[in-house]
Amino acid sequence: MSTPQIVLSDPVHLRAEIRAGRFDGPTAGQGGDALQANLVILGADDAIDFLRFCQMNPRPCPLLAVGEAGDPGLPLLGRGIDLRHDVPRYRVWRDGELDEEPTDIAGLWRSDMVSFALGCSFSFEDALCSAGIPVRHQQAGRNVPMYRTSIATRPAGRFSGPLVVSMRPMSAAAAIEAVRICDRFALAHGAPVHLGDPAQIGITDIMRPDYGDVPVVAPGDIPVFWACGVTPQAAIAAARPALAITHAPGHMLVTDIPSARADRILMGPGDLAK
């Protein structure tokens, strides 16, 4: 169904191609070093509780920006962003169940809709690679393995559920270095939440992830776990809002913010890359 994809390093150009229907693929490796974001769109009735959920659970739900009700733009993250068209593929959830995966949601947009852009792991994976730490699922061309844990999120209204984690196997020395690096990326899930024994966080079989692909583990590796952006999707499934729209996995909102900026809190439009 996806068209053959080329690499578009300019995020403004990339979003224009997406909007024109000429790009509907995964965004990994696209948009140069621009920060990519998870997207959640909810009606006003649900938005306030979801906002509280994000603020109480910042590791899995690092808030980059929240749109004004009814406004499909996110001026903090990029000039001219229109969330009705500018994500390559969406997921539409009705009563907490996945209903369809369109490439445009203009027909679903309402004047009470609030958008949430959440940091994603692409930012820190780039930093790990730059530090010489192997990101094994990338090297193998696989998706990162993800797991539901026995750690509960802090509930807000109807939004609740387990913390979902992503896992990257690496040596102990690399794990220590990864904590040091990722601690800087508060807007990309920050430092790991666990390492070592998976059973301590309720994961019974590391080789059977709940989402993503089977891990690639090298001799001497230990599993290192990060809070994951799938957590809010699990919370939406639990809350069962009449309508929720998210990006499709891997098909992210590409912003104009340089990825390295995910180590700072975005303070306002003045923070936007010129």
Added chain:
Amino acid sequence: MSTPQIVLSDPVHLRAEIRAGRFDGPTAGQGGDALQANLVILGADDAIDFLRFCQMNPRPCPLLAVGEAGDPGLPLLGRGIDLRHDVPRYRVWRDGELDEEPTDIAGLWRSDMVSFALGCSFSFEDALCSAGIPVRHQQAGRNVPMYRTSIATRPAGRFSGPLVVSMRPMSAAAAIEAVRICDRFALAHGAPVHLGDPAQIGITDIMRPDYGDVPVVAPGDIPVFWACGVTPQAAIAAARPALAITHAPGHMLVTDIPSARADRILMGPGDLAK
């Protein structure tokens, strides 16, 4: 042999009591929050290689200050320090073998002697406690367990040997937090060098440390390993200099520098606490 000790929170007063021969005990808990240091004193012939050894191995040997040849003071670290008297107990090494443990070394001082003050783990242990991370050997009133590893230091002249590590058992979540905290304390061994499987760094039995006391391990703990200030003592044993003087274990040089300052490089006398 030690006299009954009272708590002296002012480092200048504490050093005066030590110099007067009225205090010869361990310095843990003494001197308020003042930075404490490991001490090494060598003749000029050995000093240049030892200085290179420290600079090539900054994790186990974080250099706080190096004295001028023949000067028993360390003005960078405290007003009026006289290293011939101001440490409660010394160790005198001849040809790499421990020879005596005096409380004063005035009779051994020579005009070519160079002193080295190295950061110690007390600084970051305080920070761990403040963050609510249990430091189990402290709680049990024991010395920290220490181990020789299969990791080699970078040799400099005759100074060489294994990296010695200290070990603190804690939960995985605490270990991640400890990496974040200790990374700030570059002058107190910095972030851990290893965690998890001891065999990966050549430790065959965690319950049989090479130095210090048997560890106290709680269910779910993982071992976390830091580069240790015993490493330079092992390097001195390997180098076998005709004469070397160090502090006795636990009997440290107490400086005038606030402990929290161990997260910065000391730049010069202007850095000294007023």
